Amino acid sequence: MRKSIVLTIVSALFFLQSANAQQVDFETLLEDMIDRAKIAEFPKTEFLCKQCSSYNRDTVAAGKPGWFANADSSFFYGYEDIDGRREWIMMDVDGPGAIVRWWLTQQKFEGTIRIYLDGSDEPVYAATADKLIGGTEMTGKPLSNIVGWNGRNLYLPIPFKKHCKITYDGPNQQDTKQFSDCIYYNINYIQYPVGTDVKTFSKNDLKEHSTLLDRVQKALSQPEKNTLAIARKVAGGKSVLSSGKSLTLKVTGSGAISSLKVKIDAEDISQAMRSVVISISFDGKERVLAPLGGFFGCGPGLNPFKDWWRQVHKDGWLECWWPMPFQKDASVKIINYGKSDVTVNLSEIGISDWKWTEHSMYFNSTWRSENDMSTDKVVDWNYLTVSGKGVYVGDTLALFNKALLPHPNGTGTWWGEGDEKIFVDKEAFPSAIGTGTEDYYGYAWGVGGSFEAPFHSMPRGDANGNYTKPGHTTNTRVRSLDKIPFKTHLKFDMELLHWQKTAMVDYAVITYWYGMDNAKGNGELTAEKVSVPIKK
Secondary structure (H helix, E strand, C coil): CEEECCCCCCCHHHHCCCCCCCCECHHHHHHHHCCCCHHHECCCCCCEEEEEECCCCCCCCCCCCCCCCCCCCCCCCEEEEECCEEEEEEEEEECCEEEEEEEEEECCCCCCEEEEECCCCCCCEEECHHHHCCCCCCCCCCCEEEECCCEEEECCCEEECCEEEEEECCCCHHHHCCHHHCEEEEEEEEECCCCCCECCCCCHHHHHCHHHHHHHHHHHHCHHHCCCCCCEEECCEEEEECCCCEEEEEEECCEEEEEEEEEEECCCHHHHHHHEEEEEEECCEEEEEEEHHHHCCCCCCCCCEECCCEEECCCCCEEECCCEEECCEEEEEEEECCCCCEEEEECCEEEECCCCCCCECEEEEEEEEEEEEECCCCEEEEEEEEECCEEEEEEEEEEEEECCCCCCCCCCCCCCCCCEEEEECCCCCCCEECCCHHHHCCCCCCCCCCECCCCEEEEEECCCCCCCCCEEEEEEEECCCCCEEECCEEEEEEEECCCCCCCEEEEEEEEEEEECCCCEECCCCCHHHHCCCCCC
16 A cells, blocks of 8 residues: 655746756755855746655644644654555655755664655665764765754755655654654755756765765865955954944945954943844945844854854954845944943955846845743744845844743753744745754754854753753854745744743844845844843
C-alpha cells in the first residue's frame, strides 16, 4: 500500500513564468552562497523559499482551534510502505528546486533518513540523522554543524530537477506515544519556475567540486577575509555625544557601503547598546533605524560573536559587511538617545563599486519592541510587515524573560515554544511555519550559554535553561541561499508561547531586508522606546 500527501507549493501564476537564466546546480548554488553582492539583487530567476516541518497539523487557519497548537514533534506529510518498512514523509515536493537549509533534533537517533531525487527508487543518501545533519556524512563544519545541545544544521545545497522526497523510517511518537521517539525538523527549500534548468545533485558532486566546497567552508569560517573589494573610503569621525546629539558621515557618488565599523564607550554599555541608534539613508530616504546592539546582532551589552554578515569584537568594535547600494548618495548617522554621554568612534566607511540595475535593492533594517508582555495567552507577535517588493534576509531577537514564580510542575520558565509564521504575498497559510523559536534560530531544547555559526548565533543566552531568575537572551539568524523573496507583501510573525502563564517578557526585534524604492516596513523606533532602562 502507498499513501502520500503531496504538498501544493506554488501558485499557477508562478508556474507560468519562463526561465531564462543559466543552469542551477550544486556548483552555482555554492558560489551564490558566498557571493556578497548577490543578496542585494532581486533574483533574476524568480523563486519561492518555503519550508517543510513537523509543525502540529492541528494548525490549519488563523482564528480556528489549533492555530497555536504546540507539541510539534513527529508530524509528517503521509507515509509509504516499502519493502516491509514504513517510511514517514518529511518532504514531498515537485521541482525544479533545491534544499538550502535543514534543521533537526531528536532524543535518540533511531531510524534512517532517505533523500530521493527525481523519482528514483534509490536514495542519493540514506543515514541516521546524527550522521546526515550536523554529522560528516555529506560534509563537515561549518555547513554541517551542531549548536547548543543537539541543534543540528545542514546548509549544504541539494538541487533537484523534477522531484524531492525525504523520508524517515524510525519510530513515530504519534504512534508510540513515547516522547523519547520524538523528531523535530525544519527543511527550507527553493522552488523555481517550471522550465528552470536545474541539474540534480549526486554524490559525485561532492568529489567533483571538492575544491570549491573547501573554499566555501573556509570563506564561511573567515568572513572578514571574504568581503567585497573596497574601491574607496570615506573618512571616519569620533565624538562625545550628549543626550540627543548625533554624529553624521556623508557619502557622495554611487556605490555600495560594504564595510561599516562603529565603537562606543559608555558608563553603562548595556543601556548604550539600546539607546544609541544607527540611522542610514540612501538616495535621500532613511532606510535603517535601529539600536546599535540590535543592528550588529549582539543585543543589549557587548556580546562578541561572528557570522557571515557581522562581527562584534571583544575590544568593542561592531562591524558589518552587508552590501548597501545607492545611486547618488548615502549618510550614516549615530544618535545618542540615552541620558548619559557616549563616546562614538565611527570608523572609515568602505565603499565598493556598484552598477545599479533594475534588480538592485536598498538595504533596510527596522526595529520593533514591546515590554512587559504577559504570557497569559498565546499571541502572534509581529517581527515585520512590508508592503512592496523585496527580499527578507535575517533578524535579531533580544528578549528579557521575567518568570515570576517557579513552574508548578518544576519544568522551568522556557519562553520560546512559539513557532515562526511567514506569509509571502498575502498567502492564506504561511509558506514557512516552524516548531519553536530556538529551532528557527538553529539550536534546540532551550539550552543556555552562547554559540556562533555563519548563519545563526546566540551571543547571549542567560534566559535559556535558567529556571530560577530573570535573564536576557539574544538570538540572531541571517540568510544567504534561504533568503525569502516577496513581490508585494511580507508578514513575519513569531508566536509568544511561554511555559508559564504568569511570566512577563520584553521583546525587541531587528529585521534585515532589501527592498525596491517604494517598499515600506513597519518599524516603530522612537527616542522614548529606546531610552527605556534595560532590565537587570
